[in-house]
Amino acid sequence: MDVEILSRLQFALTISFHYIYPPLSIGLGLIMVIMEGLYLRTGDKQYEDLARFWTRIFAVTFGIGVATGIVMEFEFGTNWATYSRYVGDIFGSALAAEGIFAFALESGFLGVLLFGWDRVKPAVHFIATVGVWLGSMFSAIWIVVANSWQQTPAGYHIVGTGMEARAEITDFWAMVFNPSSVERLSHVWLGSFLAGAFLVMSVHAWYLLHGRFGDISKKAFRIALLVAVVSSLAQLFAGHKSAEVVAEHQPAKLAALEGHYDSLGVADMYLIGWVDKENKKVTGIRIPGGLSFLTGFDFKTRVKGLDYFGEEDRPSAVNAIFQFYHIMVAIGMALIAISLAGLYYWWRGTLFEKRWLLWGFVGAVLLPQIANQAGWFAAEMGRQPWVVYGHLRTSDALSKSVTANHVLFSIILFTIIYIFLFTLFVYMMNKKIQHGPVSGELMDDRPRQKDMTKKITD
């Protein structure tokens, strides 16, 4: 295998693994802020127990997020040296801003968040919680800005030619607010809120199903459910906005998302399908002219297909991009459905009696994670063969002094360590969850009257 494939593989491995954690930190951070805020407002001890419990879980996700995040920052230099030289002026400044404005805030207050419960006043601790959460939100801003600039470059000019060429900033704010950054940032934030909310709901649904921590779990579940309802619905709009930006600025990616080859034809939209690359056809359930309608509000709008672009200027893994994109969309819809179902039964007052729904929430924790990963795979593979869209090819972005053996060595090392790390993560999460939000079984209020009656009458 060559350096390019291996380096891409390593990047995919390390970023996918890393991306399990930051969305959880952002989402859990939001819910912790709400819980602790409610505690400060109402003085209800249960909210404090919840905030403390989720802080303990947060500590694990945050710790692994930091450790795997440093790998990402170093990897641009180790594996993608040419890329680093090319984009340093722009990408580097976003990364530096992330470090100084976001990450420092996050990690600085983390110590107080985790260890300061009994050392500082509740209000000061709340400030630390908000600080950590805002830090994680700001981190997302700068990272998404940097990535969006690669998708839709703006506010720059190219200096030099050939291998000497590099992009330099001409307008900082145009770079920050490049055509896709706002849409993609809201998409990423909402995806993170969903990851956090569904984790909280999953754990507390599991408690409720097992008759543990009943009261406190209902409180937590309702908070997370509200976050999930709002975020999943908002995601519909944010996702659509992101797709519009892709349609306008990255036509080749758009064509790949729906497997649309015909160079200037009417484009369909698929609910589910399979791309046959040889015959340039998609088989599946489709809405004829659907993509045309979404891009031009007319079923007859002509959309640039993959054939409009030269073979070397368009993504090649069309079926994979198609599938990742459709998995993400399908999960997005499923999250709306399950969140609204939860809201409906809450309104009816029977939410916590619907065991099937609670079991659904227990398993649904994986859905936002899969959607987040799939969405990024579609976005990044859809940008190929470019690393900076229209300017720098992925194959030109590598480190010249690094050999395939080096990369193979590091891939093996990272694979072993990440498997180990993931095992530990699952183990620790399980342990903390089994332990629960309050020590002892003081909160154990089973068996509840209603369940008993139900079981007897069933």
Added chain:
Amino acid sequence: METFLGLEYSTWWFLVVGGVFSGYAILDGFDLGAGAWHLFLKKEKSRRIALNAIGPVWDGNEVWLVIGGGALFAGFPDVYATVFSAMYIPFILFLVMLIFRAVSIEFRSKENMNWWRKSWDRAYSFSSILLAFLLGVVLGNILLGMPIGADKEFSGSWLSFINPYAILVGFCSLTLFMMHGAIYLIMKTEGRLYQKMAILARRAIIAFIVIFAITTIYTLIYLPHLSDKFKSNQWLFIVPLLAMLSIANIPRLVTKRKYVQSFVFSALTIALLLIVVAIELYPVMIISTIDPAYSLTVQNASSSEKSLEIMLIFAAIGVPLVAIYTTFVFWTFRGKVTLDDHSY
């Protein structure tokens, strides 16, 4: 070239990067050093106290590395790209150790099993030692220079990074951090552990001074180009002189049991030694051993003026903020360590 207070933007950014890496060395230096001592502490309670002495702050300390990496990438993309890709294997090892260490701190006290804690204790201590050592190896190789061609690309083998000088500097940074970490632990502990750390700190001081002296002599004999600046400008001699005085002051203060002051001076020593390095190298950042004309300098490896200007504004806003909440965290957790429910 745009200037501010008579210095070019790129030079200002060189100072920022240097400042951030010095901050990193001082802050992560003491927690790496504390980690290196971990296996010297035999009692379970001592180990937990030592771990919790760095507990609330180690993560914040590591942020300085992240900021430093970002600052280097942003301001000197060529240096970042060349050094990181040239030192591929050492940096991958560094990253792996960083992960291991973070995980060890996080997981060690989560289970009571003897084998569990022992294994994590070893992982934590070995990774701390190796990280402190690797940082010195990287610095040693930067002082030596590396084969860099006209295309700014490294053209050697990574095995050349394992050489006597780099290893010597590696031991130098290891002993320096162990001294720094031992003094930090003295400040944070009481009773038997406190007395033990006071003894260990004295040993670390001796070890550091001996290895530092050897490194200095080695540098003067075999790397004479590293003292050209000091030979041509006598006034600069004041910096290494201050560094020597600062080092000499540490055992004096430790003997007098003025540990807070000795910690300040070991931090100052780290900063002064890095300033000596910076003076020697400037304006070169990475020496090319093929042809000095190919060396990566503050001028030929920097980002555009525009980018540097924006980032200098960032730094002017951001660094005081970072300083404020770093101070806040250290203030919150001042004093001797006590173990509670939230401890590691």
